[in-house]
Amino acid sequence: MAASPRFGGHGPLLCGLALTRIIGWGSTFYSPSVLVSALDRDIGLNTEIVFGGITILLITGALVAPAIGRRLDREGTRRSMCVGAVACALGLAILSLAQGPVSYLASWFVIGIGHALSLANVGNVTIAQLMGDRTRRVIGLMMLVTGLASSVFWPLTAALMDAFGWRTTLLVFAAMQIVIVLPIYAAVPRFHHLPPSAPAGAVAASLAAENGRVAPEARRAAFWLVALAFSASGLVSWGLPLHLITLFQEAGLTQAEAVWIASLSGPATIAARAVDAMAGERLPAEKVALFGLLLGPVMCLALPLVPMTTMAAAAFVLLFSAALGVISVARATLPLALFGRNGFAAMLGRLTVPQNITFAAAPLLFAVLVERFGADATLIVSAAIQAIGFAAMLALVRMLARA
Structure with missing residues (x-):
């Protein structure tokens, strides 16, 4: 670097x-x-x-x-x-x-x-x-x-x-x-919005980058769609992974199998972040986020429908964690692409409020789901929550296409 x-x-x-x-x-x-x-x-x-x-x-x-x-x-x-x-x-x-x-x-x-x-x-x-x-x-x-x-x-x-x-x-x-x-x-x-000696072309490019891609009249709607998409996905990503070992054991895997399969989550998340960091600039951030928000619920719906084997569990962890890795990067970069550098920190601060509240609630919520309803029901609820995030991001993508 x-x-x-x-x-x-x-x-x-x-x-x-x-x-x-x-x-x-x-x-x-x-x-x-x-x-x-x-x-x-x-x-x-x-x-x-x-x-x-x-x-x-x-x-x-x-x-x-x-x-x-x-x-x-x-x-x-x-x-x-x-x-x-x-x-x-x-x-x-x-x-x-x-x-x-x-x-x-x-x-x-x-x-x-x-x-x-x-x-x-x-x-x-x-x-x-x-x-x-x-x-x-x-x-x-x-x-x-x-x-x-x-x-x-x-x-x-x-x-x-x-x-x-x-x-x-x-x-x-x-x-x-x-x-x-x-x-x-x-x-x-020290931060300066524009270098004092920047040439006119650089100033124009910098000002364009500061404005973002969302028109002023659409910013409020775009903000709430981003907040809903990432809060919904975050509710699952901060809750479900904490209970994967328990879910796999309830579905019939041994503790040793459940532990080593769940441990694949970290490398898969890091690998997805690496791919996004190297190649993600070729795609708009909202479309990368849309892919992650689709892959997550699809995997949560698919796992209860197949026999629980070590291969099925490993495939779920790898793909689900890759989706979370992509979404985590989009959560940090999409607001910049949409709203620009002008007011970027304030926008992230506002987005933090709903996101951190859902992140804080996630571990307790999923502990209750796992204990009271079991593995399959927890995965189905996870898919439903993530589907809300996918719908919000899809609405945002369509809004940007119309603009």
Whole structure:
């Protein structure tokens, strides 16, 4: 990445920002998966409370994202990201001192503020402000790297816990925010909507890119179609994968078979993101999203209709996860293509509200579906929810074709 002239001299900074994503997501969002047993043993927190921290993180992000987005459009992302790194460090330090559910959950509120200020949408806005018309490919590459966060931080968290305990582990993560992440954020250049010395042609091209493809009178309808499409797909993508092992076991696979098949999800998602990052610019982002939103429900409907074998389950995981990988990239890049760079951060902030609320509700909803209705019914409900997202995206594609 650093050596390619296509990144306009920003290669080293983009590599640094990729590192901050791995540290940011790995030390916050993914860490409870490893910490849960120690938190239960030492301070009596059950699984629901431990993962309730993630729910607080998402809801906090939904509450503050619109205001943060408006500020990012005015002054760029550097100050926000630096403050976010400090807030994440503070939240992790408070988490290391937790004595019970109240202090534990309060720490996640602080982490959620830091997360909203420095990760989530802010990283994509930074790339849009740095890379211009190369944003889609770079966001795809960044999301590809972000997919490694769990692979890096799950074993790292476990190793640090074994050596020093969970409290010291969280202090190490807090120190990473200050020592590694903060200096990288501080290197982000100040944002200018247009270079002062840009030639007239470049100014015209930049202004065209800022306007987006949606006419002003159609923006409200387009916004709600995008929000509905990605919220519906996100409700499934943040809920169903957490219960794949249980679903496969209920359908007759052994635990060992279910585990290794479910583990195919990560590589399939990363592979789909890689393909989209390399070749996706040849297709409009909304048509790529439409394909993913069609493939997901088709797979959920097909699995209950075929005998449950290891091959059928593996095919489902590979194709369903590939669909999720494509949609996750489209979720970050489609708003830029539709609405332009002008107000991009504010638009992402507004989209965060319905999306984060559905993301936060997804694990509990699917836990109830699996427990009360079983595997086949859960897959059918998943297909129905995703079909709503597909219908919304299809309406958006037709709207753009008419325009």
